[in-house]
Amino acid sequence: xxxxxxxPLVGVALLTVVLVGGCAATEPTPAAPGGTGDGHGxxxxxxxxxEPQLRLVTLDSAGSLTAFDPATEASxxxxxxAGAELLTSxxxxxxxxxxxxxxxxxxxxxxVPHGDHSHYYLxxxxxxxxxxxxxxxxxxxxxxxAALTAVFFPGSGETVVLDGEALGEGExxxxxxxxxxxxxxxxxxxxxxxxxxxxxxxxxxxAAGDALGDEQRCEDMRGSGITSVGVVFGCAxxxxxxxxxxxxxxxxxxxxxxxxxxxESFANRPGRPDLAAPAGRSGAWLLDTREREWTLxxxxxxxxxxxxxxxxxGRVVAxxxxxxxxxxxxxxxxxxxxxxxxxxxxxxxxxxGVVLEVDASRAYVNSPSAGLVHEIDYVDNARxxxxxxxxxxxxxxVEVAR
Amino acid sequence: xxxxxxxxxxxxxxLTGCSAAGVADERPLIVATTNILGxxxxxxxxxxxxxxxxxxPNADPHSFDVSPADAARMRDAxxxxxxxxxxxxxxxxxxxAAAADGVEVIEAGDLIEVLAYAEGGxxxxxxxxxxxxxxxxxxxxxxxxxxxxxxxxxxxxGYRAELxxxxxxxxxxxxxxPAERRALVTxxxxxxxLAERFDFRVIGAVVPSGTxxxxxxASDFSGLVSAIDEAGVPTIFADSSQPDRLVQxxxxxxxxxxxxxxxxxxxLTEPGGGAATYLEMMRVNAHLITTGLSS
Numbered sequence: 001x002x003x004x005x006x007x008p009l010v011g012v013a014l015l016t017v018v019l020v021g022g023c024a025a026t027e028p029t030p031a032a033p034g035g036t037g038d039g040h041g042x043x044x045x046x047x048x049x050x051e052p053q054l055r056l057v058t059l060d061s062a063g064s065l066t067a068f069d070p071a072t073e074a075s076x077x078x079x080x081x082a083g084a085e086l087l088t089s090x091x092x093x094x095x096x097x098x099x100x101x102x103x104x105x106x107x108x109x110x111x112v113p114h115g116d117h118s119h120y121y122l123x124x125x126x127x128x129x130x131x132x133x134x135x136x137x138x139x140x141x142x143x144x145x146a147a148l149t150a151v152f153f154p155g156s157g158e159t160v161v162l163d164g165e166a167l168g169e170g171e172x173x174x175x176x177x178x179x180x181x182x183x184x185x186x187x188x189x190x191x192x193x194x195x196x197x198x199x200x201x202x203x204x205x206x207a208a209g210d211a212l213g214d215e216q217r218c219e220d221m222r223g224s225g226i227t228s229v230g231v232v233f234g235c236a237x238x239x240x241x242x243x244x245x246x247x248x249x250x251x252x253x254x255x256x257x258x259x260x261x262x263x264e265s266f267a268n269r270p271g272r273p274d275l276a277a278p279a280g281r282s283g284a285w286l287l288d289t290r291e292r293e294w295t296l297x298x299x300x301x302x303x304x305x306x307x308x309x310x311x312x313x314g315r316v317v318a319x320x321x322x323x324x325x326x327x328x329x330x331x332x333x334x335x336x337x338x339x340x341x342x343x344x345x346x347x348x349x350x351x352x353g354v355v356l357e358v359d360a361s362r363a364y365v366n367s368p369s370a371g372l373v374h375e376i377d378y379v380d381n382a383r384x385x386x387x388x389x390x391x392x393x394x395x396x397x398v399e400v401a402r
Numbered sequence: 403x404x405x406x407x408x409x410x411x412x413x414x415x416x417l418t419g420c421s422a423a424g425v426a427d428e429r430p431l432i433v434a435t436t437n438i439l440g441x442x443x444x445x446x447x448x449x450x451x452x453x454x455x456x457x458x459p460n461a462d463p464h465s466f467d468v469s470p471a472d473a474a475r476m477r478d479a480x481x482x483x484x485x486x487x488x489x490x491x492x493x494x495x496x497x498x499a500a501a502a503d504g505v506e507v508i509e510a511g512d513l514i515e516v517l518a519y520a521e522g523g524x525x526x527x528x529x530x531x532x533x534x535x536x537x538x539x540x541x542x543x544x545x546x547x548x549x550x551x552x553x554x555x556x557x558x559x560g561y562r563a564e565l566x567x568x569x570x571x572x573x574x575x576x577x578x579x580p581a582e583r584r585a586l587v588t589x590x591x592x593x594x595x596l597a598e599r600f601d602f603r604v605i606g607a608v609v610p611s612g613t614x615x616x617x618x619x620a621s622d623f624s625g626l627v628s629a630i631d632e633a634g635v636p637t638i639f640a641d642s643s644q645p646d647r648l649v650q651x652x653x654x655x656x657x658x659x660x661x662x663x664x665x666x667x668x669x670l671t672e673p674g675g676g677a678a679t680y681l682e683m684m685r686v687n688a689h690l691i692t693t694g695l696s697s
Contacts, residue, residue, distance in 0.1 A: 051611045071612030071616060114464060117591055119465055361610070361613065361622060380620075
């Protein structure tokens with residue numbers, strides 16, 4: 001039984017409240033930095049839980065951010081973010097972007113993989129703070145690992161590097177601001193470094209913002225993703241895979257087959273080796289970063305979203321141009337749902353806020369037109385398990401603690 | 403009489419696990435990392451040494467960390483008793499720092515015959531959960547006796563006898579379970595040593611989450627159901643956030659009538675919490691397993 005573990009932060013020298021051992025008799029000694037710890041990322045007051053504490057975090061068009069528990073169907077209001085248009089997440093924090101301002105909310109629920117098992121934590125949600133990108137910075141998006149969070153503003157091309165441990169304590173601690181050129185790029189931490197795109201390259205920076213080594217060519221950089229293997233950037237001629245090697249960051253290229261239409265955005269179930277992306281009008285790209293291999297899965301209808309499950313069948317959950325949920329494997333289309341999202345289509349596209357999220361057993365997609373989040377059992381014939389009536393109109397969605 | 407009173411005072415101080423502010427504890431300090439080892443070492447040395455346990459009750463040994471004050475205390479210890487085999491990840495750097503300062507460190511993992519994980523993502527690597535086998539705990543006690551008696555003088559021989567009795571008790575109880583039913587369907591990853599010692603099969607299973615249980619179909623349970631069928635047992639030993647709902651859904655969706663029982667795995671509880679000592683933890687688990695598989 002692992003219950004109610006009060007766990008102090010890993011490696012925080014100034015955490016002088018003695019919680020451990022019930023022993024408060026000795027005077028807390030303020031010195032002796034406790035080392036770097038192993039990045040488990042506990043926070044004071046976090047409770048360890050027997051299973052992932054999944055939450056569907058939705059943003060409505062009025063800017064209200066709400067966390068919905070799909071196990072209990074209970075909702076908790078997180079905060080209001082005026083003008084918020086884009087919602088992203090790293091699995092724990094929700095990042096709500098209004099123009100040039102990124103609000104960071106700790107959802108209070110997260111999962112830490114640990115070899116053959118994982119740890120599941122639950123704490124009180126709280127607003128951590130706001131990052132100001134300056135005029136014209138646009139809608140910021142963020143990515144994290146255990147040590148760092150990197151925020152990228154496409155309008156300015158600027159990257160803001162944040163200390164991950166401080167975020168866990170509810171503090172925003174800026175480690176660096178890295179200037180760049182405006183483009184639809186990305187900044188993604190890898191180990192103690194940050195990978196930052198420019199319009200035609202990727203450069204490694206230290207957490208302090210110093211450029212390390214030579215930049216890596218990446219023509220027409222579009223889309224990025226994190227897998228259990230490393231960080232992927234999409235380039236015109238293939239994937240640029242960056243992994244942590246013995247001598248720091250190492251780069252590998254996984255070229256597209258000849259004549260391919262490049263991917264423009266990548267999505268996956270967190271912690272898995274696969275990424276997926278719509279492949280023009282042809283179907284879905286499946287990128288296995290363990291095997292360093294692209295697979296094109298053809299579909300009759302073009303796909304608008306594609307998310308890799310990363311299971312042994314190479315499953316991909318997708319949304320097609322008719323608004324149907326489609327489940328694919330290497331063998332092709334396995335199951336198709338009713339056109340659940342038909343009313344959300346604008347022409348042949350879905351609004352950017354419509355997001356498909358996949359966890360170990362279910363997929364979720366928000367339908368702003370209905371104010372619902374649909375729950376799909378993707379291993380059972382794309383069965384619609386539930387349609388969840390979340391607060392507000394569900395104009396954007398992220399799932400945390402997978 | 404006077405001597406008895408002194409001993410009683412010391413015993414009370416020893417129970418709190420730390421000395422009150424201002425009252426200097428003159429006894430030698432032994433630090434134990436996990437609360438299981440803290441309990442065992444405390445039983446062995448009695449009140450002749452101060453045993454300070456780093457891991458609080460109901461915590462996770464893989465991931466708890468200590469305050470800077472406790473880290474400093476580790477360096478003042480005569481001896482640190484750790485589990486090792488990679489169990490105390492969050493603590494490893496503190497143990498290494500104390501060892502570099504000259505503190506003697508004994509790892510239980512060095513005193514036993516180590517098993518590898520049989521399955522899962524860590525298959526083939528060392529399994530640190532040795533305590534589920536009382537015979538291995540006896541090996542650890544045997545290895546600790548010399549170093550502990552150098553620090554604390556004569557040890558309490560009664561505790562070793564209690565461990566021997568525990569081992570015999572478990573053997574007798576488990577022997578009463580028919581061999582074909584000696585199977586643990588579980589999502590815990592800690593019972594490898596118990597299984598090896600007492601001839602159980604461990605059949606790992608993924609337990610459907612609360613989200614899955616809300617609107618399930620048979621495909622959500624196929625792995626668990628095949629584990630139950632393979633084991634042929636009426637009880638599974640799993641942590642579930644909603645055990646009653648799991649039982650209900652298994653009956654409705656998969657037509658399997660099983661009980662779901664949680665065992666104590668990696669941490670002792672507070673006093674009164676069900677597994678406050680190593681002996682209590684082992685006895686309670688053995689009782690739950692025996693009754694679960696017998697009826």
